[in-house]
Structure formats: structure tokens, C-alpha cells
Amino acid sequence: MKTRTAFPIDVIRKDFPNLSVTIHGKPLVYLDNAATTMKPRTVLNALKRFYENENSNIHRGVHHLSQVATEDYEATRDKIRDFTNARHRQEIIFTKGATEAINLVAQSYGRTFLNKGDEIIISHMEHHSNIVPWQMLCQEKRCVLKVAPINDQGELIFAEYEKLLSERTKIVSMVHISNSLGTINPAKDIIAAAHQYKAKVLIDGAQSINHKKIDVQDLDCDFFVFSGHKLFAPTGTGVLYGKLEILDAMPPWQGGGDMIASVTFEKTTYNTLPNRLEAGTPHIAGVIGLGAAIDYVHSIGIDAIEEYEHELLQYGTKALTAIPRLRLIGTARDKAAILSFVLPNVHPHDVGTLVDQDGIAIRTGHHCTMPLMKRFNVPATSRASLSFYNTKQELDKLVASIRRVKEIFP
């Protein structure tokens, strides 16, 4: 037997205080992890410690607290460098989330280096946050947005993607793991193909950062973005990774404190990386919490997490597809623990409201991927997205609850 049978699920669940609440008198079954994840006690303690003992602004002030705060904040940068295997700590830029990180690249890199007629490629399974910033850029710079198609399983049609690549392609921006389908995209191949045409590649890692080991050097991506709150850290934290030479050539996108070296009314000289791209006081406590979250993930091991979640996915897929006429949306061969589904005769919102009465939290709607919903010809889906603190018993509860929904909507 492999060691995975020893996955310490009972101990892990106790680390997340919010998992023990009751909803409508029933124990919470939290299956909305693609929206946001729960926070372990160590993260909550880090926030409390900061606000009770270290509250101070960073990168300024010689007083003791400011220095402690700066050290703790910057320690998270080192942890992320290590966690993503980036080469340099200056390659890690803090943002307020993955969305802001994509906007930063579109606004700073895109507006500087793209010209009329240049092309940007995304895929059909992108989140709105990886569509709209590029549309805005295209509108301003008169660039062209191209969409790589997907098949009925929800997989990128790689050959079609390759056909879109040309000398005109300047940016490829694609999701690593689809939040609606669970599809794991072949990021390394996507990047290598784009690099043949010298296009820069952004990987949206909002859903992959907490599910699998990320190695930005091995991927060879030019940019990688993720949100802290999907990695068990506070909301309002996020990261842009960019290759040093690319970030170095990018102008600041927001002006303010921290991003300058010196200011006169005639001329301002900018700070060096990473501060140059981090104007204003950031979410200091949140970033320190993000550091604690990464420590927590390390304590369990990202490989063990991936393996356990895969087991949950297989169990959940089997259990859900045993429900008559339930249709899974997203059946890629390479898939993360996200189960989107539709039932005939029942709208996802009715499913969501009914299973909520059993204490089960799932997401229902278009998941900020409206073009994808259209592709599958559904207005919305119900989505159970899993994390390593979920259990097979919870999936059993979901299935039982869905069977009760079917009694009301036969």
C-alpha cells in the first residue's frame, strides 16, 4: 500500500475552524472551493498576530514595528519564489488577486509593446477575468483577439490552437485549470508552441496553484498569476510572476508611494523591482497570511494533496454519474477535482437552493465563463469543487441531496 491511505483528513479538518459550522441545522459540506477556499487556523493566527503585535506600514520608517512588518511581508515573497520555483524574488509582484495581475500585464506590458494588428490568443474556456482585460487592450490598441476552440469533453483542441499562432501573435493567455470544467490544460506545450513565434505567454493559475506543483521555470511561462484566497489565504491578495527581463522592461502601471525612487514636481524616478509595480500600501496582513498558508500547504505536501484530490475526483465522478440522466460538463482526460453538472428539468439555481437546505455549499450559475456555457448550450451549471479537506462522505451527502432534488423535479 502507498502512503496515501494515511492522508490525515481528520486532523486536517480540525485545522479549518469554518468547516465545523452548521447551516440550517446541518453540518456544513463546503464544495465551493473553486470560488474560494477555507482558511486554516495558522493563517487566521498570522492575521491576528500582525494586527495585535506588529501593526505597521512597510518599506518606510526606521522604527522597530515597521521593520518587523517589512521583514514578514517580504518573507512571503521568498516563500512564493520557492513555492513556484521562480529564479529571483523580484519576479514576484503582489497584487490584490489574479484579476488584477492579468490587468497589470494587459495595461503595462500590453499597452507598451502591442501595436495595431497584433494578435492575442485565449481559449474558449477562459474566465471573464482572462477575456475582458484583453478585449479592453484590443479596443485601445486595435489588436485582434483570437479564441482557441475546445472539444465536447472540454479539452483545448491543440491543433486548432497551433493554427492560430503566427508572427502576429504577441500574447497567449490561457487558464491552467478551468474553473468551470476542471480541465487541466497542457500548459508546457501551449507555452513551447507560442515561444516558437516569440509570443509571450501568461498562465492563469488561479485554480492550479492549490492543486498541483507549480514550477515556473520548468513551464517556461513568461507570466503566471494566482489569487491568495484560493490558496487558503485572505482575500485581496494575489501574485503576478513575471520573468525578470520582461518585468524590467515594463513601465509602472499605477503611480504612488513605494513605487518611486525620488519625486520632484518636474520629474520622478521609479523604484526597482518588485516595488516599482506595487504602488501604495498593500494588504500587508493578507500577504503575511499568504505566507502562513504556503507554510501550511508545505506541511501537508502539494503532491499528497494532488493525489488525495484525484482520489476524491474519481470517487465523486463515479457517484455523480450513477445518478440517472445527470450530465457532467467537463470530462477531460486530464482533470482536477471540479465536478460541473446539469440535470434535465431542473435549473441549477433550484439545485443550489435545495442542496443548501442540506448544508451543502455548491456554486450554481455561469461561473464567470459565459462563452463556455454557450459552447455547451447550457445557461448555467451546478458545480462541486473539491479541496483536500473534503471527504468521500461529503460527496455521498451531495449525491443523496441531488437524489432528493430529483424527487421534487422528476
Next chain:
Amino acid sequence: MTEPIDIRADLYQEIILEHNKKPRNFKVMDHPTHFAEGYNPLCGDHLTVYLKVDPEGTIEDVSFQGSGCAISQASASLMTTSIKGKKVKEAEILFDQFHRLVTCALDPKKDPHQLGKLTIFTNIWHYPARVKCASLSWHAMHGALNKVQKVSTEE
């Protein structure tokens, strides 16, 4: 929430399930005098309400078509049956009363109203995420009568 909640009694009552399954007046109308589209971007509920109003201000015919959850479909169906044959003015009064009912601003046991069987939506305020589902078709009807052709629950 302090009060016990029974979702079958509150929300998914037989009459709602039945109207969802067989919505009344579910069709695109030829030559309507008024029509408007209602859209709930949060859940994707999407429907169009059509009205035929005669010169005396009587709603001769009303219909709807679109897709959405059971609550929005049943509510739209019940809306059409409630206002058919009524004066525009009466429909607007019903719109106001229905709106107050689903936002808990009208108590059907105490306050005067002409809601009739629409009071089945009395307890929907227990489910704040679903109030907009119930009121979407009403907003579309109200918009149509006031020549607003697109109604969104998020505006």
C-alpha cells in the same frame, strides 16, 4: 435565521412546480403593443414579456418566453394569469404589491392587497438569492408598460 424553514412549503410548492412544468401563456406574441426583456445576470434567468393593450388601457393579452429557474418560470406564468384582462393601472398596482410582498415590505395577513394566489411567494424573502428570480418577470412587465425595453435585476 431563527424561524424554522420548510423549503417545500415556502418555495417549491405544488402550484409553483406545476406552473414551472406547464407555464401558461408561454409563447412569443405577434404584434405586441408592448414588450420588454428581463435579464438576471447573476443566474442567467432570461425572459421576454409581451403585452397587447387596447386603446382603453385593458391588457387584452399577455405572454412570455424565456429560460430560467423554476421560481422565475412559475412566477412569470402566474404573473401573466394575474394581469390578463386587467387595466394597465391595476397591473401596476399588482406590480407594486408583489414587489413589496417579496421584499417583506407587505404582510398579506395585515396589509390590504389584491394579490390572490400570488401570496404563495410570501416566504421567498427567506431566500434572498431567489427574490430576483420571482420578481424578474414583473420588472419586465413593468418595464414594457413604461417603454423600457431591457430590464436587468442588477440595475
